[in-house]
Amino acid sequence: MARRRLNQTQFALLGLLETEPGTGYELKRRIGQSLAHFWQEGWGQIYPTLKHLEAEKLVSRSIVKTGKRELRVYRITRLGRARLSAWLASPVSPEVPRNELLLKLFFSGQAADAHSQEHVAAFRKEQERLLSTYTSLESQLRREAAGHPQLPYWLITLSYGRHRVEALIAWCEETQKKLNALERKHEGPMKTTS
Amino acid sequence: MARRRLNQTQFALLGLLETEPGTGYELKRRIGQSLAHFWQEGWGQIYPTLKHLEAEKLVSRSIVKTGKRELRVYRITRLGRARLSAWLASPVSPEVPRNELLLKLFFSGQAADAHSQEHVAAFRKEQERLLSTYTSLESQLRREAAGHPQLPYWLITLSYGRHRVEALIAWCEETQKKLNALERKHEGPMKTTS
DNA sequence: TTTGGCATGTAATCCGTTACATGATTAG
DNA sequence: CTAATCATGTAACGGATTACATGCCAAA
Numbered sequence: 411m412a413r414r415r416l417n418q419t420q421f422a423l424l425g426l427l428e429t430e431p432g433t434g435y436e437l438k439r440r441i442g443q444s445l446a447h448f449w450q451e452g453w454g455q456i457y458p459t460l461k462h463l464e465a466e467k468l469v470s471r472s473i474v475k476t477g478k479r480e481l482r483v484y485r486i487t488r489l490g491r492a493r494l495s496a497w498l499a500s501p502v503s504p505e506v507p508r509n510e511l512l513l514k515l516f517f518s519g520q521a522a523d524a525h526s527q528e529h530v531a532a533f534r535k536e537q538e539r540l541l542s543t544y545t546s547l548e549s550q551l552r553r554e555a556a557g558h559p560q561l562p563y564w565l566i567t568l569s570y571g572r573h574r575v576e577a578l579i580a581w582c583e584e585t586q587k588k589l590n591a592l593e594r595k596h597e598g599p600m601k602t603t604s
Numbered sequence: 605m606a607r608r609r610l611n612q613t614q615f616a617l618l619g620l621l622e623t624e625p626g627t628g629y630e631l632k633r634r635i636g637q638s639l640a641h642f643w644q645e646g647w648g649q650i651y652p653t654l655k656h657l658e659a660e661k662l663v664s665r666s667i668v669k670t671g672k673r674e675l676r677v678y679r680i681t682r683l684g685r686a687r688l689s690a691w692l693a694s695p696v697s698p699e700v701p702r703n704e705l706l707l708k709l710f711f712s713g714q715a716a717d718a719h720s721q722e723h724v725a726a727f728r729k730e731q732e733r734l735l736s737t738y739t740s741l742e743s744q745l746r747r748e749a750a751g752h753p754q755l756p757y758w759l760i761t762l763s764y765g766r767h768r769v770e771a772l773i774a775w776c777e778e779t780q781k782k783l784n785a786l787e788r789k790h791e792g793p794m795k796t797t798s
Numbered sequence: 799t800t801t802g803g804c805a806t807g808t809a810a811t812c813c814g815t816t817a818c819a820t821g822a823t824t825a826g
Numbered sequence: 827c828t829a830a831t832c833a834t835g836t837a838a839c840g841g842a843t844t845a846c847a848t849g850c851c852a853a854a
Contacts, residue, residue: 417812417813418702418704418707418813419813419814421707422707425707425710425711428711433832433833433834434833434834434835435832435833435834436832436833439832444710445707445710446700447700448700448701448702448703448706448707449700449702449703449706449707450700450702450814451814452814452815452816453816453834453835453836454814454815454816454817454835454836454837455813455814455815457834457835457836458835458836461835476823477822477823478822478823479821479822479823479832479833480833481832481833482833482834494711497708498708498711498712498719499718499719501722501723501726502704502705502708502723502726502727503704504730505701505704506640506641506642506643506644507642507699507701508612508642508643508644509642509643509764510612510696510697510699511696512642512643512761512764513612513615513616513619513639513642513643514691514692514696515757515760515761516619516638516639516757516758516761517615517619517622517688517692517757518692518757519753519754519756519757519758524693525692525693528695529695529696532695532696533696536698559713560713562713562782562786563709563710563712563713564710564713566709566779566782566783567706567709567710569775569778569779570703570706570772570775570779573771573772573774573775573778574768574771574772574775576771577767577768577770577771578764578767578768580767581763581764581767581768584763584767585760585763585764588756588760589760592756611840611841612841613841613842627804627805627806628805628806628807629804629805629806630804630805633804644842645842646842646843646844647806647807647808647844648807648808648809648842648843648844648845649841649842649843651806651807651808652807652808655807671850671851672850672851673804673805673850673851674805675804675805676805676806
């Protein structure tokens with residue numbers, strides 16, 4: 411019986427299907443549009459998970475013929491809705507994600523730290539890029555989805571990203587100063603030779 | 605030849621061994637003490653990875669007998685140091701971690717959202733707990749490791765955590781207000797019936 | 799003497815990513 | 827005509843977590 415967990419992914423798909431039925435391909439596109447900054451799925455997850463959800467009667471599949479092509483359109487079932495809301499009600503499991511940047515900085519004190527500066531600079535650039543996409547996404551949402559009942563929730567997730575990246579950019583600023591000072595300290599003590 | 609990746613974990617171990625040799629068990633303890641807020645490892649990773657590192661001559665193992673017991677003490681080799689600094693120099697790979705809380709909030713607009721408030725409150729509590737451990741950890745570090753050459757780097761990683769949780773607490777505050785307003789809007793329109 | 803911490807590992811499972819494989823339709 | 831996009835999957839790999847299994851040693 412395998413007792414597969416198929417964690418998380420199945421709920422992402424159920425949640426998307428609750429809004430509107432769709433094909434696997436379309437679900438992937440919708441993830442890219444709406445959840446991209448905090449969720450990702452690959453084909454290798456989506457199709458097997460849909461198959462699994464169907465086997466458990468959490469979604470149903472109907473074949474839609476457009477010309478010669480068969481589209482497999484999935485829609486959530488009553489059972490699926492129940493499963494989804496049970497998950498929505500269950501507590502969020504705490505996470506301690508691994509952070510490669512911090513691991514490198516942590517160790518860079520003992521080795522050549524010539525690269526910490528680059529790592530922080532690259533990270534900062536990435537966060538600044540994120541900030542600008544959040545900003546434009548937000549104004550786009552307010553324009554195009556004004557009055558949509560779910561808009562407030564979408565803005566909440568965007569705001570999370572914004573708070574986060576703003577804080578991390580401030581940390582970069584601070585860290586870059588610290589690293590510069592450390593570098594000067596390594597060179598400084600021998601005063602002006604040239 | 606298998607071409608195993610053994611990503612990340614091996615570098616965490618090499619980095620720790622660079623500071624000081626140790627047993628697998630001890631490495632786990634050191635991770636818990638110093639990297640805990642951005643890194644975790646389980647037994648199932650540590651022991652096989654040490655074995656693998658030894659096979660690749662990146663660490664060496666020596667048996668230390670204390671009474672009847674044999675301790676396997678690992679130390680980093682010259683080759684291991686080279687591998688470590690190559691990794692430290694390599695760019696940090698960007699990550700888009702999945703965020704269960706945001707996924708739940710995103711979907712909660714369409715289902716019973718009675719639980720969003722609880723989720724945010726629990727998350728806030730967790731962040732506040734983290735903030736206080738960061739604060740006490742920082743003063744402890746400044747006291748007990750004053751003058752240690754790596755101290756500035758340790759403080760940098762702590763500061764990351766602090767910036768992050770402070771921003772997320774602010775987001776919680778904002779979000780809780782929004783959710784309260786939404787709830788009132790659902791009840792409000794029918795004015796005072798009782 | 800028994801409990802808790804030290805110490806070392808294996809096995810199973812879960813899950814995500816990536817590569818592979820295929821073919822239809824549509825826009826240029 | 828041909829490139830991009832729509833569309834659906836499978837297979838292999840990588841690696842993290844969790845459970846399982848074992849036994850020493852010190853302190854209460």
